[in-house]
Amino acid sequence: MTTVAVKPATMAQALTRALRDAMAADPSVHVMGEDVGTLGGVFRVTDGLAAEFGEDRCTDTPLAEAGILGTAVGMAMYGLRPVVEMQFDAFAYPAFEQLISHVARMRNRTRGRMPLPITIRVPYGGGIGGVEHHSDSSEAYYMATPGLHVVTPATVADAYGLLRASIASDDPVVFLEPKRLYWSKDSWNPQEPPDVEPIGRAVVRRSGRSATLITYGPSVPVCLEAAEAAREEGWDLEVVDLRSLVPFDDETVAASVRRTGRAVVVHESGGFGGPGGEIAARVTERCFHHLEAPVLRVAGFDIPYPPPMLERHHLPGVDRILDAVGRLQWEAES
Amino acid sequence: MTVMEQRGAYRPSPPPAWQPRTDPAPLLPDAEPYRVLGTEAAEQADPDLLRRLYTGLVRGRRYNVQATALTKQGRLAVYPSSTGQEACEVAAALALEERDWLFPSYRDTLAVVARGVDPVAALTLLRGDWHTGYDPREHRVAPLSTPLATQLPHAVGLAHAARLKGDDVVALAMVGDGGTSEGDFHEALNFAAVWQAPVVFLVQNNGFAISVPLAKQTAAPTLAHKAVGYGMPGRLVDGNDAAAVHEVLRDAVRRAREGGGPTLVEAITYRVDAHTNADDATRYRGDSEVETWREHDPIALLERELTGRGLLDEAAREAARDAAEAMAADLRARMNEDAPLDPADLFAHVYAEPTPQLRAQQAQLRAELDADSEGSHR
Numbered sequence: 001m002t003t004v005a006v007k008p009a010t011m012a013q014a015l016t017r018a019l020r021d022a023m024a025a026d027p028s029v030h031v032m033g034e035d036v037g038t039l040g041g042v043f044r045v046t047d048g049l050a051a052e053f054g055e056d057r058c059t060d061t062p063l064a065e066a067g068i069l070g071t072a073v074g075m076a077m078y079g080l081r082p083v084v085e086m087q088f089d090a091f092a093y094p095a096f097e098q099l100i101s102h103v104a105r106m107r108n109r110t111r112g113r114m115p116l117p118i119t120i121r122v123p124y125g126g127g128i129g130g131v132e133h134h135s136d137s138s139e140a141y142y143m144a145t146p147g148l149h150v151v152t153p154a155t156v157a158d159a160y161g162l163l164r165a166s167i168a169s170d171d172p173v174v175f176l177e178p179k180r181l182y183w184s185k186d187s188w189n190p191q192e193p194p195d196v197e198p199i200g201r202a203v204v205r206r207s208g209r210s211a212t213l214i215t216y217g218p219s220v221p222v223c224l225e226a227a228e229a230a231r232e233e234g235w236d237l238e239v240v241d242l243r244s245l246v247p248f249d250d251e252t253v254a255a256s257v258r259r260t261g262r263a264v265v266v267h268e269s270g271g272f273g274g275p276g277g278e279i280a281a282r283v284t285e286r287c288f289h290h291l292e293a294p295v296l297r298v299a300g301f302d303i304p305y306p307p308p309m310l311e312r313h314h315l316p317g318v319d320r321i322l323d324a325v326g327r328l329q330w331e332a333e334s
Numbered sequence: 335m336t337v338m339e340q341r342g343a344y345r346p347s348p349p350p351a352w353q354p355r356t357d358p359a360p361l362l363p364d365a366e367p368y369r370v371l372g373t374e375a376a377e378q379a380d381p382d383l384l385r386r387l388y389t390g391l392v393r394g395r396r397y398n399v400q401a402t403a404l405t406k407q408g409r410l411a412v413y414p415s416s417t418g419q420e421a422c423e424v425a426a427a428l429a430l431e432e433r434d435w436l437f438p439s440y441r442d443t444l445a446v447v448a449r450g451v452d453p454v455a456a457l458t459l460l461r462g463d464w465h466t467g468y469d470p471r472e473h474r475v476a477p478l479s480t481p482l483a484t485q486l487p488h489a490v491g492l493a494h495a496a497r498l499k500g501d502d503v504v505a506l507a508m509v510g511d512g513g514t515s516e517g518d519f520h521e522a523l524n525f526a527a528v529w530q531a532p533v534v535f536l537v538q539n540n541g542f543a544i545s546v547p548l549a550k551q552t553a554a555p556t557l558a559h560k561a562v563g564y565g566m567p568g569r570l571v572d573g574n575d576a577a578a579v580h581e582v583l584r585d586a587v588r589r590a591r592e593g594g595g596p597t598l599v600e601a602i603t604y605r606v607d608a609h610t611n612a613d614d615a616t617r618y619r620g621d622s623e624v625e626t627w628r629e630h631d632p633i634a635l636l637e638r639e640l641t642g643r644g645l646l647d648e649a650a651r652e653a654a655r656d657a658a659e660a661m662a663a664d665l666r667a668r669m670n671e672d673a674p675l676d677p678a679d680l681f682a683h684v685y686a687e688p689t690p691q692l693r694a695q696q697a698q699l700r701a702e703l704d705a706d707s708e709g710s711h712r
Contacts, residue, residue, distance in 0.1 A: 066487070067525045071488075071491030071525050075492065077495075078496055102481075102488070107686075108683045108684055111679070112683040113469045114471070147684055247690060
């Protein structure tokens, strides 16, 4: 198979390419969801797939998320590899019972005899001016469910590599796509064989010595911007992109924090009961004697997702991140 | 040609050109539940089939009695008995070909066993040594589903996948009257009809969802009428008439196999025992009601028919009883052995490969167990 350089590409295009390549490589891969066929998805991520592979491989389903995921379970039981699209984060909630009671535990229930290789794509997060129920960060719910992998890309290349890995995984993967990065561009040249990123490895996006920003998905570019701005304050910040919330890469995260001695966890999801609490606890358990300050969190407020005209106050931004970095007890160093 | 192309494009149009997509009349269930035993139709029934049904029902009844006894001896955590519903359980299994799939709910252990699953393996969930004790692919039986109606969309997806692959496979999904109130029931029937998936839905209307009677569950004329709203036929059958249930299911399976799409079958039956051994049915129903249904017992109905037609003599009756007793004795003996348990299994099948976090937790549990056994040796 020849590769065509897409340069520069958007994250949405990389995701489309990943789906296309996965479907071409494996006839058991089926894409299904609301509006994924003729329309190509409301974010156009499935654009062209129905035309290329036919409606039986890229299927517009009835409008019912539990039905979509529930039938995908049966398809996987018969040996197919369904890739399900949930149209928006908050539209995925009707599928929770199927996800938690069956998808996450079918392998376990059957002592490994019936794995369910299902990828559940969920556009998530805010910052796109969406009205209510279009901007949730629901990753904490998924993280709290044993049996699921939870993956989220922050770059164009990772969007491709992680989605290919998720579809190839024999375990169910909740693949969280940061909506506001769909149109982010990067030079990206798909490789042959494809760059499939292993699930479960974090990556250091920016090296630094002063403190570590631990983040993922839509907050990665914000943290990189904050790290640039922090240079004026004399801070050299490291940015760790988790990429996978489950499994969690304790090793990469702890190695970074041991080097820098300070850490801030950044995410859009609410702070109370959010991923940051788990991450801060894990870092503290592993790095206590290396820490110069408590691990801080910069998270969304503990409120229902706000209306679009107010969302800028809710989303973690550069200033809020720098404020947190400033509270990492620097005076104790001298 | 895709499934959608086969069905033809559908676009709504405004009045006066509007017309219903499907003529609802052929989809409507009959006014009376279909019966075979004690009617002229019984003469058309295959004697061998009737005898197989009889043997299956006797064995099923004995299984229910034995499993209930095992709960009292502490060998089963819980058992939801299907006494009184054996006709549905056995006929469902016999209506399928070997290549077909069965999707049972938690009360359908008898159907699972009638399909060929080992009687002990079928009780793993209820004994509590694991969740599913059999390999679903070996007998093409999905795990017993506890969350109500959630297995129905699985049946639809599996049947749809089989059809996409060009395989001649039908899925039969079982649910109770209470389960028809769940959203998954609706979504499964809708998907099945839209996809024309080769699925048969069998609703065992046994009168109660634990304690709640059907009148509090639905205002539909019958549960079979619900089919019309999805564009599939609804069939109503006497659920205690094994020959009738088998015939209706066999016809629905054949229809699905020939590309005719899904069917909803409502079998009217009665849960003679309480919901489970942990339930007290006297709190919500009287003995006289139960006694009325005992007179309409599925085994008695079939026995009367077979005996009346000279198809069952005392020797054959005894052979069926002996076979059931042998099954019960084997079940008792094997269930009285302690199930082998390995705590390491807790971590073995969460993911294809345990995560680093699960490996650490497994090591922790192993250390705790080692410390315990060292302590007990001191």
